[in-house]
Amino acid sequence: MADLYLSISTQPDSVLEAIAASMDDRANDPAMQAICASYMGRLPKPGAKVLEIGCGNGASTALLLRAIDPSEMTGIDPAEGLLDRARKRFAGRTAVNFTVGTAVKTEQPDAAYDVVVAHTVYSHLPDPRAALAEAFRVLKPGGTLAVFDGDYATNTVALFDGDPLQAAMIATQRNLIHDGYIMRRLPRMMEDAGFERSRTEAHGFVQTQNPAYMKSLMARGVAAAAKAGDCGLDLSEAFITEAARRAENGSFYGAILFISATTQKPG
Ligand SMILES: C[S@@+](CC[C@H](N)C(=O)[O-])C[C@H]1O[C@@H](n2cnc3c(N)ncnc32)[C@H](O)[C@@H]1O
Structure with missing residues (x-):
């Protein structure tokens, strides 16, 4: 994919x-925000030293900082352009810093x-096992790893069997998601990497009246599909128009099951 x-x-700006x-x-x-308050709220706090992998523009960093009160927060991401946005968001905030790195090569010290x-x-991630090994390396003994992601194979915007708008979600997954099933396999992978048995929780996410995220996800997905040659621009734009029409008349429905898997490095 x-x-x-x-x-x-x-990627361009x-x-x-x-x-x-x-x-x-x-x-x-x-x-x-309620989902994040729930799973992030159970992380060790306050005063913890926290590393956020794939922090992007700092949107999830802000949710983390709201849920826990770390002594130090480091966000890493491969995209300098996103890190710049994160740095601007937290300008002047000491003990919150952002640096280039990937899940497999965080460039952070051991333990x-x-x-x-x-x-x-x-x-x-193309290699989640290598990412787990890296998380294990940078965690202190007894430290906590929390991985949260969509169980994207469950994504739906369909209102009935064969709803043509569902094709937009399929195109989105094909072009924006590498592995829509990763959260189903992750608990076992965590144990294989040496972590303790994980606490795995399901978090249902449904948007109807104000589907800003589902609409923007779909818009980016079908634009990427058109760019990749999966469909033409006309069809890509028609999907966006149909999603907007449903949002406007109150019939839009979009749902994703998110999963959090939290585990510890043995102490
Ligand atoms: C869907 S965004 C999530 C951003 C942020 N965590 C949030 O929820 O707002 C995925 C992020 O993972 C980053 N990413 C992509 N490949 C990565 C990798 N190999 N290691 C770490 N982060 C990566 C992207 O640059 C992007 O910021």
Whole structure:
């Protein structure tokens, strides 16, 4: 699959801007804030040293900072353009810093963190086992790893069997997600990497009346599909128009099951 995030560090600023806006839409949604308060609220606090993998423009960093009160927060991401946005968001805030790195090569020292969080990142990784090994390396003994992501194979915007708008979600997954099933396999992978048995929780996310995130996700997905040659621009734009029509007349329905998997490095 041609997940756009696999080449995130070479994407033009217009694409990064659309991603950043979509991340903000999602982080601003009250339902997502409640989900984050729930799983992030159980992370060790306060005073923990926290590493966020794939922090993007800092939208999820803000949710983390709201849920826990770390002594130090470091966000890493391969995309300089997104890190710049994160730095601007937290300008003047000491003990919050952002630096280039990937899930597999964080460039962080051994056993340095109490908590490592990856919020909607693992579905974009070609090698999640290497990412888990890296998280294990940078965590202190007894430290906590929290991985949160969509169980994207469950994504739906369909209102009836064969709803043509569902094709837009399929195109979105094909072009924006590397592995829509990763959260189903992750608990076992965590144990294989040496972590303790994970606490795995399901978080339903439904948008109807104000589907800002689902609409922006779909718009980015079908635009990427058109760019990749999966469909023409006319069809891509027709999907966006149909989603907007449904949002306007109150018939839009979009749902994703999110999963959090939280585990510890043995002490
Ligand atoms: C869907 S966005 C999530 C951003 C942020 N965590 C949030 O929820 O707002 C996925 C993020 O993962 C980053 N990413 C892509 N490949 C990565 C990799 N190999 N290692 C770490 N982060 C990566 C992207 O640049 C992007 O910021």
